[in-house]
Amino acid sequence: MAELGILQPIENYYLIGTYPPLKAMDPVDPMEFLPKATGMCNVYLHIPFCEQRCTFCHFAKEILPEDQRVARYVRALREDLAMVGDLAGRPTAATVYFGGGTPSYLNAEQITEVSRSLRAAVGVTAETEMTFELHPSVIDAPDYADRLDAVAEAGVNRWVFGVQAMEDQILGKLNRGHTAADVHRLLGMLSERGVDNLSVDLIFGLPYQNLQNWYTSIRTLVAAGVKKFNIFPLMFKQADPISAHYRKNPEIFPGNRDRLLMHFATEAIMKEIGFRRGPLFYYAQDEHHSRQQESKFDSTEDINLLPFGVSGFGYVGHTQYYNECTVGGYMDAIESGRPPVWRGAHLSVEERMRRAVMFALRSNGVHREEFRQRYGVDPAEQFAAELRPFVDNGLLEIGAGVISVTDRGAPFADSVAIKLASDSVRARIRSTNLSITDLKHDPLDRYDFSPIERDPVGAGVSPVTRPRLSGAH
Numbered sequence: 001m002a003e004l005g006i007l008q009p010i011e012n013y014y015l016i017g018t019y020p021p022l023k024a025m026d027p028v029d030p031m032e033f034l035p036k037a038t039g040m041c042n043v044y045l046h047i048p049f050c051e052q053r054c055t056f057c058h059f060a061k062e063i064l065p066e067d068q069r070v071a072r073y074v075r076a077l078r079e080d081l082a083m084v085g086d087l088a089g090r091p092t093a094a095t096v097y098f099g100g101g102t103p104s105y106l107n108a109e110q111i112t113e114v115s116r117s118l119r120a121a122v123g124v125t126a127e128t129e130m131t132f133e134l135h136p137s138v139i140d141a142p143d144y145a146d147r148l149d150a151v152a153e154a155g156v157n158r159w160v161f162g163v164q165a166m167e168d169q170i171l172g173k174l175n176r177g178h179t180a181a182d183v184h185r186l187l188g189m190l191s192e193r194g195v196d197n198l199s200v201d202l203i204f205g206l207p208y209q210n211l212q213n214w215y216t217s218i219r220t221l222v223a224a225g226v227k228k229f230n231i232f233p234l235m236f237k238q239a240d241p242i243s244a245h246y247r248k249n250p251e252i253f254p255g256n257r258d259r260l261l262m263h264f265a266t267e268a269i270m271k272e273i274g275f276r277r278g279p280l281f282y283y284a285q286d287e288h289h290s291r292q293q294e295s296k297f298d299s300t301e302d303i304n305l306l307p308f309g310v311s312g313f314g315y316v317g318h319t320q321y322y323n324e325c326t327v328g329g330y331m332d333a334i335e336s337g338r339p340p341v342w343r344g345a346h347l348s349v350e351e352r353m354r355r356a357v358m359f360a361l362r363s364n365g366v367h368r369e370e371f372r373q374r375y376g377v378d379p380a381e382q383f384a385a386e387l388r389p390f391v392d393n394g395l396l397e398i399g400a401g402v403i404s405v406t407d408r409g410a411p412f413a414d415s416v417a418i419k420l421a422s423d424s425v426r427a428r429i430r431s432t433n434l435s436i437t438d439l440k441h442d443p444l445d446r447y448d449f450s451p452i453e454r455d456p457v458g459a460g461v462s463p464v465t466r467p468r469l470s471g472a473h
Helices: 067-087 107-121 136-140 144-153 168-173 181-193 213-225 243-246 256-272 291-298 329-337 349-360 366-374 385-392 410-418 424-433
Strands: 040-047 092-100 127-135 158-164 198-204 228-233 280-285 304-308 313-316 321-325 341-344 394-397 401-407
Touching: 040 107, 067 107, 067 136, 067 304, 067 329, 127 291, 136 144, 136 158, 136 181, 136 410, 158 181, 158 228, 158 280, 198 213, 213 256, 228 256, 228 385, 256 410, 349 410, 385 394, 401 410
Parallel strands: 040 092, 040 304, 092 127, 127 158, 158 198, 198 228
Antiparallel strands: 228 280, 304 313, 313 321, 321 341, 394 401
């Protein structure tokens, strides 16, 4: 894979979250695209509060904020729902996802308040898939039963449970704030409440991880009744503590070979016990893992992604955009009466085509006839030069109806997608990179969830080595 330029160094590995990336975006007027939202949308709400700082987490968060700050944020989030929901025409929610941070950090009353504001802002029907992320530490809260009851009463019908590993040594190094025993306790509580649509998060490539304890983690959770998994390789960003851990002690982390072995071991285990993969990194015993994951990759043109809360990113009216990325900036925007949109990029038809191929390769593949009907060209012909090396090397397969990654190509899907980024987007990112002197604190690097033209973790960037451009953000 090295000869194809897609075997990324461990500390450079990252999945593509948006296209174009944040570094290729500019300030935008939300009034130009929010009113163009599709009649049905996927909705994301971000709760940025946690009880501890997990070493691998790169999303917007604050640790143990004062109660008044949480209350202020909840008020802002409810105003955001009312304001942006109205501008977007109060679409029907195909899916709703409460992410973070730790959504279960909110108390029962706050969970109920937010869910009521959600239902006033968008249409929530019996068909809406509503997902809520839990952290095992919720069991230590004196009102944990009230919180779980409030989540259920809000209409949540899919629960995502952050586990990451089932080895206490690994969990301690990650500063997760829970043990493997806590995981079993929360699984039991959810089972007692009749929760039967539960996805568990796991990460491979973690410190002190090896093939044996990785296998044990999966089999332990399957034996506990888990039927859906979200399984990701460890990703690094400059601002994450785990990046410093890697630079200091790389020997405690699995190398590239072991990371690949963990991926293929996961594939073999899941196939053997009757789980199916789809989209990539998601496994389920059922026919479908979740509507939220499938539509996030396959249907963004027809079912837009509408974010609420700090640092949420969305896709509306052919515009990829980000909300304000700091809690203070987000609340200030809402309290001043304006939508909290920070930066965005309106996509040309060519960029929309590139984005559609990138994201579909992560899921059910690029359906050629649907693509032709939408864009007027065959994706296999339009991007023949970009795709051919991967077809020739067995990573992609171009069928009569679908372009898809092969089992061999699955762990490299995002690295393949990087090759589809346009020259103009790459040039814009490189220009933005020249303006960044602090990879750890600059928001354009910190919240850019993309590997395209990315500086490696540990890169020596300073005002001396990288002069700031005049007029840069």
